[in-house]
Each structure stands twice: as structure tokens, then as C-alpha cells.
Amino acid sequence: MPTIEIDDKVIEVKAGSTIIEAADSMGIPIPRFCYHKKLSVAANCRMCLVQVEKMGKPLPACATPVTDGMKVFTRSQFAVKAQKSVMEFLLINHPLDCPICDQGGECELQDIAVGYGASGSRYTEEKRVVLNKNIGPLISTDMTRCIQCTRCVRFLKEVGGMMELGMVGRGEHAEITAYVDKSVDSELSGNIIDLCPVGALTSKPFRYSARTWELIRRHSIAPHDGLGSPIEMHVKGNTVMRVLPREDEAINECWISDRDRYSYEALNSADRLTTPMIKDNGVWVETDWQSALEFAATRLNDIARNNPQDIGVLVSPNSTMEEAYLAKKLAQGLGCGNVDHRLRQSDFRLDSKHIGTVWMGCNISDVQSMERVLVIGSNLRNEHPLLTHRLRKAVKAGAELSLLNPIDDDPLMPVAHKTICAPDAMVNALAQILKAMSVMPRYAGHLSPAVSNLIDKVKVQSGPQSSAQAIAESLSGSSASVDLVAPRAAVLLGNIAVHHPRYAEIYSLGEAIAELCGASFGVLSEAANSVGADFAQVLPNADAMNARTMLESPRKGYLLVNVEPELDCHNAHLAAKAMAEAECVVALTVFKSEALRDADVLLPIAPFSETSGTFMNMEGRVQTFSAAVKPLGECRPAWKVLRVLGNVLNIPGFDFDSSEQVSREIFGGEDPSQLASNRLNNHLYDSGVRDAARVNDETPNILQRIGEISLYQADALVRRAAPLQKTKYAVPLAAYMHHAQLAQLGFQAGGAVTVSQGNGSVSLMAQIDDHVPIGCIRIAAALKETAALGDMFGPLEIKAVEIKAA
Amino acid sequence: MSPSLNATLNSVCFRTIDKPNPASLETYRSLGGYEVLKRIITEQTPAVEIINELKLSNLRGRGGAGFPTGLKWSFMPKNYEGDKYLLCNSDEGEPGTFKDRDILRYNPHQLIEGMAIGGYVMGAKTGYNYIHGEIWAEYEIFERALDEARAAGLLGDNLFGTNFSFNLYAHHGYGAYICGEETALLESVEGKKGQPRFKPPFPASYGLYGKPTTINNTETFASVPYILQHGGQHFLDLGVANSGGTKLFSVSGHVEKPGNFEVNMGLPFPELLALAGGVWKGRKLKAVIPGGSSVPVVPADVMMATNMDYDSITKAGSMLGAGSVIVMDESTDMVKALDRLSYFYFEESCGQCTPCREGTGWLWRVVRRIADGKGRMEDLDLLTDVSTNISGRTICALGDAAATPVLSFIKHFRPEFEYYIQHGRSMITG
Ligand SMILES: Cc1cc2nc3c(=O)[nH]c(=O)nc-3n(C[C@H](O)[C@H](O)[C@H](O)COP(=O)(O)O)c2cc1C
Ligand code: SF4
């Protein structure tokens, strides 16, 4: 390891590191603009020039590798003169409009100018003006302020996976711009606001609303996907003004997705429910908490007294562990076992077979060092926007990514092998991978009788077979160029797999494949607390009803915790019908919602920003947070509402004074992380469902729906984040199908069609999307426009709307 | 003692120039062309022997920096598995340069042979010649020469029945000066915007598509077959100490017969001037930029006492550069001249690094303001200071190239600048 000296301090550093890395590790400040530890080195701003012994010119610390015995001076006259001259160059064309700039007070240029700038300018010529660009609803631009550091360009290319910004023009005319008439659509785009060292890129929704020094920073955890990014909520008065990432190398590094960044806009939306409401003769009336709680308790109790199993309890997987746990405890207290948080799951055949709590099977940070990955059933960027970046890192480092998916959306990274097939062909496709693997010499001796027996029955269909072979080889470590003995490999299930009608087979086969090749195996959990709710046993009791059966056999009463039934459940039609027919629906909800039209009482609860609580993320990490602001209006934290409800119902064990007490009860007083790591386990008791009879099932000639959930429709909060709804991700709703499918059905793109599932039907426009396999129609779920439809995946009928001649 | 002019004019890169059909394969072969290539390939001459011959010849890079070619060729990794590349820099775009164009026009085969020899020596199977975008006719001549060479089995796979292959392609740019900087050239060949890369890593380890790459100037490559044909010592003897061989000088500006002259290194400047017909219209010489617009200007008296070789010109306070001799007569308004040069660098800066992007515009605007009669006395110190602040702090040498004319013009012709500032008009043209 080379030893170097910086400003008379000696340090041993890793060979190949740069001067700036060494200086940063020693806490020696070197000014910089273009350098960022997570991006490639551009060395274009020249702010980091330092003196290196025996060199006639100052060298950029960010791009100069250390050599043994190197002597660096960061504060010598020679170095400082160079740094100051660069500062002067950076400022001559800068507008210096700090008083009207949103970046004021948190601007790297401003800060460094204090140290290195002159008090007056020697530049008396005309200054450059650069036209602003409209790059979408999330980021506002003031391009005259840009200092061409290209951090934004490099971020979108290297982290976002697509070069959506670039520098066009040369010399003084060089400017950062998007493609002609294009916006920046990356689902990670907001990070370029944090990266921009000046006020060229600022947050559009936050713009002009507060100064950094007016904001109080409160720590929280992002409440959407299973990553659980640590965030910082910036609060003014009692309002969350914006959300920024907190750095945690193990989870989010230093980024957050746009969903995590901008969903706060929903916290202050007009949809917030701020007073309890009771439906009186079909009319909603505002009431006080006591009446509302008594009303709710009485109605639930009336049903429970008769038969506790007439009640169904549905809990959002975005609720905290405390909330979910108390909902379960309340149900138990009433004698009811029908509790579930797996609202979008439809196949529960594995319920008695799980040994432990299902998780992703490895740590988040392990993903980037995988050499082989198979992702089954996931529209990655949609479901797990930031985790996808870890996969991208792995692929960049040489990993082979294979996909088995019913849609062919681009994950913005090279995919080594893929099988894109209709949902009902996925099980067979997976079985074929297992079969291809089983005949490889290196595994031949390791097959369990169950697997061998199964493999014999797997029909090898002509379609996806070739990629099955390739995927099997890839996972096992062999490929054309290299043959790894035991590659670090992972088999990961995405949301589509979990929502799949034959999740049990997909899970079991995935696990068998992973076991055979020694890969880690797990589920990329859909929501912020999916793993936590599992862990807290917010699941049906044995023989009780799950999230699907509770709707299939409608209950008399429902208790909903943070659920919009037709948007959050697998089968929208069933959910709406069950609510409509129920005698009583008690809803704890953050928002007024059309989806709660059939409720009888609405109890206003605090969103994550107004309560304390705990989420357990996909890697089983337990993260506790406190309220960033006080609850709005009459809202109360849901754990408190459930506690009082428990008290009113005279259920014992509901004397909690804080959410911490609830979580202590959940973890039985033990260390949460320790307990979590003991309980996380993806194995199945009797190798799951490997019913040979069903691996070859297909339903030819029946059109199937692919009802995925789009990025900004996933939960109640994000659905109400206005800026996100204006992005390109808010894809116009339509019945999307392959152009050949469209032709075969005799439809016109843009023509009106009627789509039916069961008793429900909706009118949509037919559109072309060649990412959809033949035999399938892609129709988004979690939308009120498609709430009349049924299963997210399942058969449907479609016909053109006859236009009568005038 | 000065060498005899007639015996040595146009003897290396321009040796086909007086023949009919100078660019044809036939003409080049009649001078023994491609024999060296054939010999070294069929005899499997060890690469180190050829490199030693080049070192002996003292051939230095003709692209401007004058880096010893034999040494550069020895930097390429030897036992590297995978592709290596050879690139020829025919992007000449600096004001005053126009020599490589004439090599392409009159003797393209010597360049092709030089590159093929380079391919053999450095183990590169693929080469590209990057040709400036504004010399289309020469690009087409070169393409024709490539076709001829391919048809004659001089380029391609398994040359002369051996397992040595060398494929060469022409690639034309679009006229950006910056693409002549070797790493910007690499980016441009890769299909990206021509912007210099930060070095290290150097092209010999991380070049085209990240592979080991050597880049040489057109004249450098074209000198190689001659050297190997006649021996390193012979080439060395054509020149003077530290400057082996001949050099193409592109003489332009206020002379009677502007043009390219290939002469022996060390030729006294007055003799070169005489070859170009002397200062035009019988006027007196005022100053000379001896190596292209990015080297310091030299006042007439100093220049007239200087020989045309690396060391002599350095001693005169300038650089031999690419051998582009810009002659200025007594009627030249040095402020206007600098205005034009500064505008060039302002327009050609690639824009990625701060001192050059911001500084070149600043320099030009101040010079322009002085030329417009709105200068201020403190502008001269400001120009000097800004130039110094650009120099040595940029990613590539364009920054230094922009600063040099400003520094040297003010240094040698300060009174002219002061006159503009005081009187609002030119001391020379009134
Ligand atoms: C701004 C700039 C422009 C340049 N343009 C050219 C050019 O047009 N032709 C050239 O041969 N070298 C040019 N060079 C020099 C090249 O970077 C490189 O040093 C040269 O091609 C190496 O070849 P040589 O060793 O044969 O001289 C330029 C350098 C700079 C900084
Ligand atoms: S010195 Fe100029 S041309 Fe060279 S990299 Fe910097 S901005 Fe580009």
C-alpha cells in the first residue's frame, strides 16, 4: 500500500486511489464541484487543483492516482492560487443571483466562493445567458447558473441507466440539455437536484416555498417499496416541505427514488381526512372521535358476538409494524382469525408451508456483487426503482442478468437472457430451467427424489426452451466465455410473481432452482412493511380466511387499516362488491376516498410523517422513526386509534402509552435485529407445491390480463402526489397489446374496446405495446377506471365497440 | 554550414511530388515503396530492431509536441492479449498548418506503409486515419489509395502469405480543431463528442475503446518507411543534433510563394523564407510564428538569426510545433492579429474544463474591446494574468495554446496595444 503525505500528514492508502479519496479519508478539505464519490471522474471543473511535489503544474486531486512517496500540498500558495483562479473563472459567467435562487444557503458554489472567491469581479464583459429547458414536472431549470460539471449527465447515464441529459455545443456555448422535446423521465431523476452544486436544477414542487435555514430536518423512512430508504423530512411550521435522502451505504447509498422524494406532496393534499365521519342514512356526517369510536366498536362487536368469523381485517402492507400488529391483536381479541396484509396476493397455497418470514434472501448491498441473477416476474424499475440500480451495478461489473417475465419492459441494463411469456406459461418456463439445470453433470447427483420426479413430467415446449437452457447455464456459472465454479447467484421474485395466480409453483420452483445451484433465493417485498407485517404474524390464523377468501366469501363486517379496497386488492371487482354488501365497514384512513364510499365510519389516521413506528424492509432491517410533524386536524396515529378501539371493546392487553411499547411487545423484549435474523427464512416445510400435474398447465386461446401496478399508483399516498401524476409514468390507461395481437383481433390502435372479466367490464382504448406477449392484454390495476375488472392476472374478454353509422 | 538546397528539397514525405501521378501505387512502388513492409513481414524482423532504428534516426513526432517516435512505439504493451489500435492524426486544423493535407494528396501510400509497419511493430491489427473534415478531396484520394493497397495485397489479412494482418480505414471528422488532440480524437472515432480525456491513463494503456493505442501524426508515420529503407543513421544525418531528418514547413502569410517545403532540419530561417519567395511586395519582416498559431510569436530580428530545428527555435523563445510558419510583414496590426487568433481558440474550446471554457471567451472579449478602441490600461495586465491562470490548469493543451499567443504578443508588441488603448486606433494602420 502506497504511503503518501498530504499537508504534512502521512497516510497509507489503497493502491489506485486518488488524492481526493485519500484527503477525504483524512478529513482534509479539498474544494470540488464535478467530483462525486458515486460517479465516474470527469475532472472538468478544475476546482480541486493541488500542488504535487516535483510537478510543474497543479494536478486535479480527483483524477490523480496516488503513488508511493507522493507529497501533496492542498493549501500551499501554488495550490491556492490555482484554486482561486478556477473559482474566478467559474464566477465570471455565473449570474450571482443568489437572492432569487432556490439553492441559496445550500449551494456548493456559494459556500466555496466564500473561501476562494474574490470580493469583486474583474470581469466587465457581457455575461452568458442560457435558455432554460423544460425537463418535466419534477425539476425546474435555471441553466444560466449551470457550471457544466456534468454531475447530472453522469448520474442519469451511470445510475439511472439512460443518458437523458447531455452537453451540447462547445466552449462557452456548451450547455446541458435533454433530447429535443424530451423530458427527463428517470424514476430516479430527483437525485440530480441534490447533485447539482448550483441552482441550475431545483425541485419544481418545492420551488420558492422555503429557505433552507427555515427548515427543520426530521429523520424518517420512505413508506413505499420494500427498500425502506432512510429519508430526511424538511419541515416548516407543521408542514413537510420536501424530502431528501439520508445516506446509508447499506440501503440507499445516497439516493432516493422520485416516489420516495415527491410523495410528500400527498401529505398536504385536499384529500386528507381530518375529522371522523359516520354515514347516517347514506349521508356522511362529521362527528367527534368518541362517537365515531363507539359507533365502530358497537358495530364490530354486534357482528363478532354472533360470529367473530363474520369479520374480515385487511391491513395495508405500508402500515407500520405497530399498526399492523394491533390490528391483528384486535381481531384476536374479538375471536376473529381473518387478518391479512397480502392484499394483492391471490395464491395462498403456501400458507402453511413457510418455515419463517419471507424476505429477499440476501442483503441489499449483496445484490451489486452477484455474478448471476435470475429475476422472476418483476417490472423492475416500476416496482423497485432504486434497488434496480444495485442490479445495474452488478451487471456493469460483469454479472449476467436473466429475466422471466410476462412483459418485456427495458430495465435499462443489458439483459443476458430472457424468457418473456404469457403469465400462464411462466410456471412451465421455470420448470424448464430447473429441468435444463438438472441434467448438468455438476448437479446430476444432487437431485432430490421430489425434484427428479417433477422434472420427468415437465413438458419442454418449443417456445421459451432455448432461453431456459441459457438461463440454467448462466445461473450455474457456465457460459461461452467463462466457467465459474460457484458463482455468487441470486434468484429473486418480484411483485408480479407474488401477484401471480400460481405463486405457489413459482415460489417452489424458484427455490428448487436456487437450492440446486447454490443461489440465494427470496422475494423483493412489495411494500415498506411487507416483511414486517409477515414477521408480526399479521396473517390469517390456520383455517381462517386470507385476503382473497375474505372477499370471495363476503364478510358482514370489515376493519380496514389504511386500505382502499378496489385499488389495493388483487381483485378490484370482488373487493368493491364485498364492501358494498357488508353490513359494516370500519375504515382507518389517511384520505377521503371514493374507494371507501361503502364504508360506514371513517377514522382519520396519521400518515407515516405524523406518527412514530417501525418498518421492516426487504432485507429484514428494522427501522424505527418518529413523527416529523403533528397530526393534521383531528387525525390520530393509527396505533392510538386501534388502542382506544381495543379499550372500548374491552379487549385486554391494550394499555399502550407509546408505539415503542407496542414494538417491544412485538419483539418480545428481544433485540429486534437479532430476532429478525433468526426468523427470516425462505425455506418451505415439504418442498412446497411442486404438483407435477400443474407445471404444464396452459390456457391456449384464452386472452389473459397482465394487470401490473404502475409506479405511481402503488399506494394511497403516491396516488395523490400531484407532481408524480404529471410525469411520463402516468401512462395513459389503455388496453395494451402486441401489434400482431391487435391485428389478429381486428382492432385499430386507438379504437374503443370493451374489456370484461367476470361480471365487470370497462371501456378502454386499444393500443400497441410490443412488450406484451401474444395472448395477453396489459391493463393496469390499482386505478378507479379499471376497478370494475377482476383478477390482475386471469382470463378476460375483449371486443371492439361497435360504432353505429349515423 | 547550410545544406545544399537542391539536393535535399522534398526528399522524404514528398518524394513522389514531382512524378506523374504522384499518389498512385505505381509511382510509390517505383521508389521502392512497400519493400520495407514486405521485407520485415516476411523476414519476421524483430520489432525491437525497428524501434532501435527509429530511435537512432531521432525521428520526433511531427504533430507538434516533438515526442521521440521510437520511444513512443516502445510504450505499447507487448504481451497484451486482445486488440490494439493504431491511429493516424490527419486532423490538422490549427491556423497555419497544411502539410498533412499534401502528404495525403501526393504520397498517401507512404503513410499507409508507415502505418502498416507500425501495426507490425506494435502488434496492432487495425488502424484508422482521422482526416480533417474540411479536406474532402484528400480524404477521397486516401480512400482510393486504401483500395489500391488492399487490392495489391498490401493491407488486409495474412499479408504476404504470413499470419500478419493489418486493416486500415479512413475516418473523416467534421472540422473541429479539438479533435486533433489525441484523446479527443479517440472519443470522436468512437462516435462520441470530441472532448479530450484526462490523462493518465495514457492511450498506450487505455486508448481507443479502452485498448492500447498509439497515435502519431501523418508526417511522423510517412517518415518511417524512408527511415527503414535508408537506415536510421542516414535520416539522422539529414538533420542536426537533436533534430533528425527533414521537416515539412508550411509557410504562409506575407510571402510571395506560400507553400509546403520539405527541407533538412536546421535550415537557417532566411533560406526557408527565400524558398517561399521572401516577404511579399518587398516589405520588411515584422514577426514570425514559427510552429503554428499556438506557439509564441518571434520578432523579425530574432527569427532571422534562427535555424529551423527544435533546439534553435526553442532558444529563440518559441517552438517548432508542427512546422507551420506564419510570416507577418511590417504592415501587420498585431492587435488585430491577436484578436483573430483569440477568436479561434474561443470558438474551438471544447467547453468541458472551466479555465479554457470561461477563459478563452474572456481573453477574446478583452482583446476585441482593445481593438475596438475601448481598451483600458489595466487590460494588459489582466490579459497576462488570465492567460497565466489558464496555462497548465486545463485537461488538454488547448488551454495553453490559447494563452500563448496572448502572452507572447503582449510581451513583444506591448507598445502597439498601449497605442490602441491611448488613442483608440491602430499604431500601424491608423
Ligand atoms: C488542441 C490540440 C490540437 C492538436 N491538433 C493536432 C493535429 O491536428 N494533428 C496532429 O498530428 N497533432 C495534433 N495535436 C497533437 C496530438 O495531441 C498528438 O500529440 C500528436 O498527434 C501525436 O503525434 P506525434 O507524436 O506523431 O506528433 C493537437 C494537440 C492539441 C492539444
Ligand atoms: S482545455 Fe479546453 S479544449 Fe481542452 S479539455 Fe479543457 S475545455 Fe476542452
Ligand code: FES
Ligand atoms: S473536482 Fe476535480 S476537476 Fe472537478
